[in-house]
Amino acid sequence: MDIERFVETRKRLGLAQSELCDGICTQATLSRFENNGQVPNLKILIQLCNRLNLPLGELFPKVGVKNSEAVEKMNQIEFWLITSEFELARQLLTTIDQKALEEDSILDLRYHYLNGFLEIYAESPTMDILFIFDQIITAKHNEDSEIFHLLAYTGIGMVYMREGDQDKAEFYFQKVLERIYEYPNRTIEDTWRVLHILFQTAVFYSEIDEIEASDVLCHYAINICSDNHVTYYLARAAIQLAKNAIKQAAPVHEILELIHDARAYSKINRNKVALAELKKMEESVKQGEK
Structure with missing residues (x-):
């Protein structure tokens, strides 16, 4: 509650405490x-504010308004990250003022997570x-920031994989796997992020020919x-x-069945990028069959 606003208004009107509370x-x-900061009952507080001609609502914090x-914007960016619309x-992301987020540590971590992955896809x-x-890694670590630390490890693993340093990449992906299975999904965004981590880790293990681990x-x-009624990563996992x-x-029939499943999921999510990739995959598989 903005008690300072209350006191400033009383003093600006030239009222002593005894005058304001009289009656x-x-x-x-x-x-x-x-x-x-001991707030009186609501009836008293309303009367005091009325005497000051101060709307009671102006004393309450503007929760969530600032950012x-x-x-x-970050919700939309994270959705596009899922659907592979990386350039959009x-x-x-360039329209968000990161400096304005620094007072909110979680939003700041979210910004860096999104920025880091988009820079990977941009091959920066x-x-x-x-x-x-x-x-992210050097930021204060607590329960709320845990998922962003795991995402940062995932991103670093992806970078080392891109650079061809398998040992360093596996070090970071292994750090993720040690903790991701026990991570409690509290929100739908948490679920998206866990799925993102699992998918990228699966890609890594496929790249190093650990196919069984990737499939798992x-x-x-x-x-x-399936358990959380989330469809956005079904297509990418199936692909x-x-x-x-x-x-x-x-x-071939097993591969085509997987492609067809992935196409169905992609249509549900209107993922044009995935559908285009699947079309090329199917054509390639069928050509190899001939």
Whole structure:
């Protein structure tokens, strides 16, 4: 509650405490409110504000208003990150003033997480990306920031994978796997982020030809989608399963079945990027069948 606003208004009107509270409450009650933050009952507070011609609502904090526009933008960016619309997401991120988020540690971490992954997809310099994720890792670690630390480890693993340093990449992906299975999904955004981590880790293990591990992670992601009624990562997990099947030279009908499942999920989510990728995959598989 903005008690300072209350006191400033009383003093600006030239009212002593005794004058303001006359006929409403004791001076001790008003003093405890102004000096100790002990809020009187609502009826008294309304009468005091009415005498000051101060709307009671102006004393209450404006929860979420300051950064509401940034939150809405980040929600859209995170959705585009899921649906692989990376350039759209990157353009929208440039419209957010990161400096204005620094007072809200969680929003600041979210900004760096989104920025880091989008810079990966933009193939930005390695050191620039590592610096972004380092700002997450070096931030104060608590329950609310845990998921962003895991995302930062995932991003760093992706960078080292891109650079061909398998050992360093596996070090970071392993740090994620040690904790991700026990992470409590409290919000739908948490679920998206856990799925993002599982998917990228599955991609890594596929790249190093640990197909069984990759398949396990993809199936786990699909189970999370099913249990939480989330469809956005179904397509990406199914696509990765199809790629794994291709790498293992699985029977064509099994590969096509996985492609068809992934296409169905992609249509539900209107994921044009995934649909285009699946079309090329299917054509390639059918050509190899001839």
